[in-house]
Amino acid sequence: MSAARVSFEGGNLERELKTYGVLGLTLVPRIDKNGEYLPKLTRAEFDAVQGEKDVISSDAVLQKLNPYVASMSLEFPRDGKE
Numbered sequence: 001m002s003a004a005r006v007s008f009e010g011g012n013l014e015r016e017l018k019t020y021g022v023l024g025l026t027l028v029p030r031i032d033k034n035g036e037y038l039p040k041l042t043r044a045e046f047d048a049v050q051g052e053k054d055v056i057s058s059d060a061v062l063q064k065l066n067p068y069v070a071s072m073s074l075e076f077p078r079d080g081k082e
Helices: 012-017 043-049 060-065
Strands: 022-028 068-075
Touching (some): 043 060
16 A cells, blocks of 8 residues: 555645645554555455555545655656657
8 A cells, every 4th residue: 555646635735836846745543563555455455555546545445544744755756858
């Protein structure tokens, strides 16, 4: 589970960053010594957040996992002159 791009729903932070690029966050769930998510998820919950998909921060499964931000990146805009 990780997030490659983040939307701030048109809020202040999104407006502030717009001229600089797109902020990306890598969210990492907490895991036990066997590599299982903590807290444990049902199969349906796992499928709801796993893979390349949009998940909003208010999503119940994401809230349950309470992941931490492992890294942040800024994708700079391209000028179109490649």
